[in-house]
Amino acid sequence: MKQLLYIFVSVVLFTACSTTYPPYSSYDIELKSSAVVKKAKACSKETLRVDNVSTSQPLMSTKMYYVSGVESYSYTVSEWSERPSEFITEAFVTALQKSNVFCNVISADSKAKSHYLLESRVDTFMQYYNEAQTKSYAKISVSFFLIDTKTQEIIAHMHFEKEEPCESLDAKGGVKALKKLLQEASNALALWIAGEECK
Amino acid sequence: MNNKVNYTFVGISVLIGFSLLFAFTYWMLKPSNDEEMQKYLIYFDESVFGLNLDAPVKFRGISVGKVVDLRINKKNTQQVQVTVEIRKSTPINESTVAKLTAQGITGLTYINLTQHKHNAPPLKKREDDKYPVIKSVPSFFENFENSLGEMTAELSKTLQKTQKLFDEKNQEELSRLLSKSADVMERIDTMLDDNTIKHIHSSAKNIDDITYKIDKLVPNIDAFVDKTVEWERGINNSFDSIKETYLQMDDKMQNMANSFEDAKNSFETLARELEKTMKESQYLMIDFQESVDSLEKSPSDIIYKKRAIHKAPGE
Structure with missing residues (x-):
């Protein structure tokens, strides 16, 4: 009798394993090297620290969220391979390093001291559908603040916001559009920093 | 007696004698080289x-x-x-x-x-x-004569000036001056009566007393000055000591500032590490929250995936 009970429990548990899930797709955004900023002949000897971007909770998750009408959902079979807050930060650091405006561009984790600090706040980085889900576009909205670490005062700030229609009505189309928008935001950041540095 | 004279000998002797006389004369008259x-x-x-x-x-x-x-x-x-x-x-x-x-x-x-x-x-x-x-x-007499002449001229000038000085007008002025001097002397004499002289004596005595007292006071003043100098030296030493203390304090403050700077750096490093950990914790909490949210909506999902999957566009 006792053995029958064990077998029954095991069968019940193993039936859970019979539940099948569709295959998952992980998306990664890897930006190409930016060529929008003409490299300076001699970079500034000062150090720029790029702080981690400040984002809302959905962008700290690997779940890929989208907005349909006014409701927010997550893709069931698609997800980010890396948290958006992290790859957006990396994209900004990489763009600034390649612009060569500052000789030293360090990340938030670095122990070195810096002359300037770049804070970023990402308000929107998401794919949007209309209610009928017949159209889709991606949107990015990010604000940058350049801070003098000595005086703790904001020297300059910039806001970048743009929308990009998606090629296809799925996660892949959204990822492509978001990737393009992130590339443009990084380029705009590099140009802005170069301009600010030259002042 | 032999009167035979040898005239030849006499002649030769005379010639030799004259020769010697000439030689002597020449020697006497010849000036020596030194006497040129x-x-x-x-x-x-x-x-x-x-x-x-x-x-x-x-x-x-x-x-x-x-x-x-x-x-x-x-x-x-x-x-x-x-x-x-x-x-x-x-x-x-x-x-x-x-x-x-x-x-x-x-x-x-x-x-x-x-x-x-x-x-x-x-x-x-x-x-x-x-x-x-x-x-x-010029010889002494020439100098003397010249000097004498000059002296006579000067004396003459002096006499003329003296004569001018003691002309009648000046004599009158001098008489008046002498008369006034006599008046002044008389007045002084009147002023310097016995009482005045006594008073002057008294004043002189007082001055003597004051001088004596000052003399007695001088050592005290010297002692006071010495003490003042000593006090000043002491003050100087105190100031030096204060200065040294301030310098030491400055060193200590500098050390403290360095320590604070080190502590600040350590704290900053620690804060960064903490921030990193907090971020990781935040990510973990978000993942956990998402799982909890999912289970809250459909608790049986822990074993059976019963909740209907809301398919996204394109899925």
Whole structure:
């Protein structure tokens, strides 16, 4: 009798394993090297620290969220391979390093001291559908603040916001559009920093 | 007795005698090399009264020559040209001067030579003179005469001024002054009566007393000054000590500042590490929250995935 009970429990548990899930797709955004900023002949000897971007909770998750009408959902079979807050930060650091405006561009984790600090706040980085889900576009909205670490005062700030229609009505189309928008935001950041540095 | 005279012998003897006499005379008259003389000219602007031919020429009291000629200078009749013969060994140079000097009370005069610079160049003959010319200086009498003349003139001037000073008008003024002086003296005498003199004596005594007291006070003042100096030194030492303390405090503050800086750096590092950990924790909490949210909506999903999957566009 006792053995029958064990077998029954095991069968019940193993039936859970019979539940099948569709295959998952992980998306990664890897930006190409930016060529929008003409490299300076001699970079500034000062150090720029790029702080981690400040984002809302959905962008700290690997779940890929989208907005349909006014409701927010997550893709069931698609997800980010890396948290958006992290790859957006990396994209900004990489763009600034390649612009060569500052000789030293360090990340938030670095122990070195810096002359300037770049804070970023990402308000929107998401794919949007209309209610009928017949159209889709991606949107990015990010604000940058350049801070003098000595005086703790904001020297300059910039806001970048743009929308990009998606090629296809799925996660892949959204990822492509978001990737393009992130590339443009990084380029705009590099140009802005170069301009600010030259002042 | 033999009267036979050898005339030849006599003749020879006489000849030898005369020869010896000539030789002796020549020896006597021949001037030696050391005694070779040099002639010089001296022009005197004063009278050479008492100076005769063969009068001695002395150099620092030593007779070194004599006067060989005396005449009036043809070029300047106010001058007397004296030619002297002086031993060549005498050091005559451009600084040598000749002065007429009286020889005692005899009225005779000799020429005294004086040299001012022993290293002056030797005296040379000029083209228009026959011999080298020694400069002359006025004699004592000449100087005395000149001085006397000047003194007489000055005395005369003084007398004239004295005469002017004591003219009638000045004499009246002087009389008035003397009269006023007498009045003043009389008044002083009146003022200096016995009481006044007593008062002055009293004042002098008081001054003496004050002086005595001051004398007694001076050591105290000295002691006070010494104490003040000592106190000042003490204050200085205190200030030095305070300064040293401040310097030490400055060092300590510097060390503290360095320590604070180190602590700040450590704290910053720690804060960064903490921030990193917090971020990781935040991510973990978000994942956990998402799972909890999912289970809250459908608890059976923990074993059976019963909740209907909301398919996204394109899925």
